[in-house]
Amino acid sequence: MLAERVGRAMFAKDAASQALGMHVESIAPGRSELTMTVRPDMLNGHAICHGGYIFLLADSTFAFACNSHNRNTVAQGCSIDYIAPAHAGDVLRATGTERSRSGRTGVYDIEVRDQHGRMIALFRGKSYRIDGHVVDEPPAE
Numbered sequence: 001m002l003a004e005r006v007g008r009a010m011f012a013k014d015a016a017s018q019a020l021g022m023h024v025e026s027i028a029p030g031r032s033e034l035t036m037t038v039r040p041d042m043l044n045g046h047a048i049c050h051g052g053y054i055f056l057l058a059d060s061t062f063a064f065a066c067n068s069h070n071r072n073t074v075a076q077g078c079s080i081d082y083i084a085p086a087h088a089g090d091v092l093r094a095t096g097t098e099r100s101r102s103g104r105t106g107v108y109d110i111e112v113r114d115q116h117g118r119m120i121a122l123f124r125g126k127s128y129r130i131d132g133h134v135v136d137e138p139p140a141e
Helices: 002-013 015-019 049-066
Strands: 021-026 031-035 073-082 091-100 105-113 118-128
Touching: 002 021, 002 049, 002 118, 015 049, 021 049, 031 049, 049 073, 049 091, 049 105, 049 118, 091 118
Parallel strands: none
Antiparallel strands: 021 031, 031 091, 073 118, 091 105, 105 118
16 A cells, blocks of 8 residues: 555654654554653653653654655644643554645644543644655555
């Protein structure tokens, strides 16, 4: 599947996601799912996962979902709402879903949940398509 090849190519170059221990669990046109285990070095002064790490997981999930059509796409804007804290050892699962894609723009929602299914954060990303493709194949339409 083209979306999977795009995901593999992107992840191979994504040093940030790799360094944080993220794993691409699945990718399909307009969808992606990534996981990340909260490490002790990701905790803030309240002994909970720093919001920036949760944002990074959601943002990476957004990137894989919006590039899954094999059209180079970047973030135009995004926001996040933190619902509950995550703790050391929690396995966070971010699921990204395309809500709209028209012309050069798209809207994607990412839900971040812990290993018990508890909602940790809600992220909305707005994408903008730029020139080019992730891999040298015709883009998915």
